[in-house]
Amino acid sequence: MNATVIIIFLIIVGMTLVITYFAAKRTNTTSDFYTAGGGLTGWQNGMAIAGDYLSAASFLGIAGSIALFGFDGFLFSIGYLVAYLVVLFVVAEPLRNLGKFTLADMINARFNAKKVRGAAALSSITIVIFYMIAQLVGAGALIQLLFGIDYLWAVLLVGIMMTIYVLFGGMTATSWVQIIKAVLLMVGTVILSFLVLQRFDFSILEMFAQVKTATPHGEAFLNPGVKYKIPLDTISLMLALVLGTAGLPHILMRFFTVRDAKTARSSVMWATWIVGIFYVMTIFLGFGAAAFVGSEKIISTNAAGNMAAPLLAQALGGDILMSFISAVAFATILAVVAGLVLSGASAFAHDIYGQIIKKGKATERQQMLAARYASVGVAVLSILLAIFAQSLNVAFLVSLAFCIAASANLPVIVYTIFWKKFNTTGAVSAILTGLISALVLVSISPSVMNPEAGAAILTGNPIFPLTNPAIVSIPLGFIGGLVGTLVSKESDLKRFAEVKVRANTGGFRQL
Amino acid sequence: MAKTIAGSEDRIAQSKGKTQTKDGKASSKAREEGHIPDFEEIESSAGFKDLMKKKKAFLIPTTILFLGLYLLFNIIISYTNLLDAKFIGDISWVWVFAFGLFAMTWILVTVYMKRAAKFDEMAWETLKEFNYDKEENR
Numbered sequence: 119m120n121a122t123v124i125i126i127f128l129i130i131v132g133m134t135l136v137i138t139y140f141a142a143k144r145t146n147t148t149s150d151f152y153t154a155g156g157g158l159t160g161w162q163n164g165m166a167i168a169g170d171y172l173s174a175a176s177f178l179g180i181a182g183s184i185a186l187f188g189f190d191g192f193l194f195s196i197g198y199l200v201a202y203l204v205v206l207f208v209v210a211e212p213l214r215n216l217g218k219f220t221l222a223d224m225i226n227a228r229f230n231a232k233k234v235r236g237a238a239a240l241s242s243i244t245i246v247i248f249y250m251i252a253q254l255v256g257a258g259a260l261i262q263l264l265f266g267i268d269y270l271w272a273v274l275l276v277g278i279m280m281t282i283y284v285l286f287g288g289m290t291a292t293s294w295v296q297i298i299k300a301v302l303l304m305v306g307t308v309i310l311s312f313l314v315l316q317r318f319d320f321s322i323l324e325m326f327a328q329v330k331t332a333t334p335h336g337e338a339f340l341n342p343g344v345k346y347k348i349p350l351d352t353i354s355l356m357l358a359l360v361l362g363t364a365g366l367p368h369i370l371m372r373f374f375t376v377r378d379a380k381t382a383r384s385s386v387m388w389a390t391w392i393v394g395i396f397y398v399m400t401i402f403l404g405f406g407a408a409a410f411v412g413s414e415k416i417i418s419t420n421a422a423g424n425m426a427a428p429l430l431a432q433a434l435g436g437d438i439l440m441s442f443i444s445a446v447a448f449a450t451i452l453a454v455v456a457g458l459v460l461s462g463a464s465a466f467a468h469d470i471y472g473q474i475i476k477k478g479k480a481t482e483r484q485q486m487l488a489a490r491y492a493s494v495g496v497a498v499l500s501i502l503l504a505i506f507a508q509s510l511n512v513a514f515l516v517s518l519a520f521c522i523a524a525s526a527n528l529p530v531i532v533y534t535i536f537w538k539k540f541n542t543t544g545a546v547s548a549i550l551t552g553l554i555s556a557l558v559l560v561s562i563s564p565s566v567m568n569p570e571a572g573a574a575i576l577t578g579n580p581i582f583p584l585t586n587p588a589i590v591s592i593p594l595g596f597i598g599g600l601v602g603t604l605v606s607k608e609s610d611l612k613r614f615a616e617v618k619v620r621a622n623t624g625g626f627r628q629l
Numbered sequence: 630m631a632k633t634i635a636g637s638e639d640r641i642a643q644s645k646g647k648t649q650t651k652d653g654k655a656s657s658k659a660r661e662e663g664h665i666p667d668f669e670e671i672e673s674s675a676g677f678k679d680l681m682k683k684k685k686a687f688l689i690p691t692t693i694l695f696l697g698l699y700l701l702f703n704i705i706i707s708y709t710n711l712l713d714a715k716f717i718g719d720i721s722w723v724w725v726f727a728f729g730l731f732a733m734t735w736i737l738v739t740v741y742m743k744r745a746a747k748f749d750e751m752a753w754e755t756l757k758e759f760n761y762d763k764e765e766n767r
Contacts, residue, residue, distance in 0.1 A: 356703045
């Protein structure tokens with residue numbers, strides 16, 4: 119910690135607070151609060167989606183993973199990127215055409231039943247909470263290292279900052295913080311990548327040749343199998359990644375911040391390019407860290423490798439670059455958790471309070487108050503959970519969130535848009551089957567039950583063999599929807615015609 | 630008339646609680662104004678059917694293709710060492726395949742953008758046929 123670090127931190131944090139101040143003045147309605155008034159342009163929203171996606175887990179986690187495990191660290195990047203095709207082809211446009219604030223709105227375009235909305239809100243909240251804990255635990259560990267303060271204070275600091283963004287600036291502030299952070303993150307990554315490549319005389323071949331001698335894994339570092347050794351487990355995890363993105367509430371919510379399907383589509387395109395280019399550069403960060411920092415130092419600073427990128431920045435650019443990268447990482451965490459708080463709050467305030475309890479009859483003032491109370495509620499709850507979850511494995515929590523998103527949300531989205539006979543019972547059973555099976559299977563998996571004492575939450579032999587249950591729970595979510603639909607036999611073909619026309623033409627939005 | 634206001638904020642504010650057509654005041658109000666479209670009629674029109682056919686002809690095979698290639702990649706690297714062979718220098722085929730998936734993503738996104746513009750045009754034509762091509766129906 120020195121003066122430079124503090125100054126760079128203050129500049130970046132100050133900048134985000136200025137944005138929040140201006141956004142707060144423009145946040146008067148629930149539509150402003152949840153969706154920035156629906157007025158973001160394609161590139162703005164694309165940057166914000168990319169920003170939501172390039173969380174600390176991506177930036178610090180993947181760079182660290184590549185540094186420690188080589189190609190296996192890069193595997194996550196591939197899944198995360200290809201996932202955008204699922205988002206673009208399957209969910210982005212219908213979601214924008216049918217929905218308003220939340221995923222439940224979109225499903226309710228077809229079934230206006232409280233139980234469907236309740237189930238959708240429940241799965242969204244569950245995903246948000248797991249994702250949130252992961253981000254906050256990661257943030258706590260990072261801030262603790264950077265500032266040398268206690269974990270507790272670190273989590274509180276991040277928690278309070280994110281609450282300020284959401285509470286006062288809503289989606290407008292969150293989006294702009296996200297956009298600025300995405301630009302800073304790209305700038306930082308480009309600088310680091312350039313410095314790394316410079317050390318290898320701008321030769322990729324040279325980089326591969328040298329890095330192989332720099333790590334304890336040797337040749338194996340350049341091939342898969344260092345970290346992921348159980349084939350079925352790997353495939354299950356990769357399925358969760360590629361299908362989960364299309365069900366993540368904070369990503370889905372981003373499609374309501376644009377005015378039409380065309381803009382939703384172009385935001386996915388922007389996001390795909392930004393995220394893709396970023397992930398290519400994580401290779402340089404990871405390889406650079408392996409070669410110029412060394413795995414010993416990376417592990418001794420943080421066992422999960424999360425400090426690889428900041429350490430690389432210090433090795434190549436000194437304290438100033440390290441401060442910049444750390445400040446960007448800090449802004450990253452803040453922006454991502456702010457987006458998560460918003461998506462959790464929208465499920466509580468809009469779906470549960472506004473639509474279920476108040477039956478859509480709450481006044482604008484009541485809705486705004488509910489949204490703000492819910493934001494504080496979600497923030498406080500996740501801060502408390504994060505304080506108790508300090509020792510939990512962050513990567514496990516993130517992959518669990520993706521698994522639930524893919525198992526509970528994706529099947530119901532796909533059926534709602536494409537399946538004529540799908541009905542209310544089917545919708546509820548698709549969501550609940552996916553959600554419950556993912557949670558139950560994880561709780562009896564090696565991630566929770568480990569024969570070695572202290573390695574996981576419970577000691578004992580796991581009943582379910584895979585660490586990530588996606589390969590079982592995703593099909594179960596689809597089967598749940600199928601069985602529920604066939605059992606109840608009700609169907610509303612007229613309503614489906616409407617949903618089909620609206621989803622595919624983008625017409626009749628205000629009905 | 631709030632419905633004719635073009636500003637998206639106003640439209641969204643207006644549509645509060647009106648996303649459900651089947652009940653509530655929104656639909657009855659719309660019906661009085663003669664705004665309730667016959668969705669089944671639109672759905673069974675030649676233009677809309679053609680749109681759905683073209684959309685499916687593109688989306689279904691492409692989705693199977695990219696998910697298939699992605700899964701194939703993960704299966705190959707999980708169960709075999711086929712891709713560990715060197716491509717050039719110390720770079721093995723696994724990196725080449727991985728970048729192929731990156732390139733595939735970018736290419737498909739670009740191709741879809743072009744296609745979707747055509748789908749938009751078709752959708753617009755269909756709505757026009759039913760006189761729903763005014764801004765208020767967007």
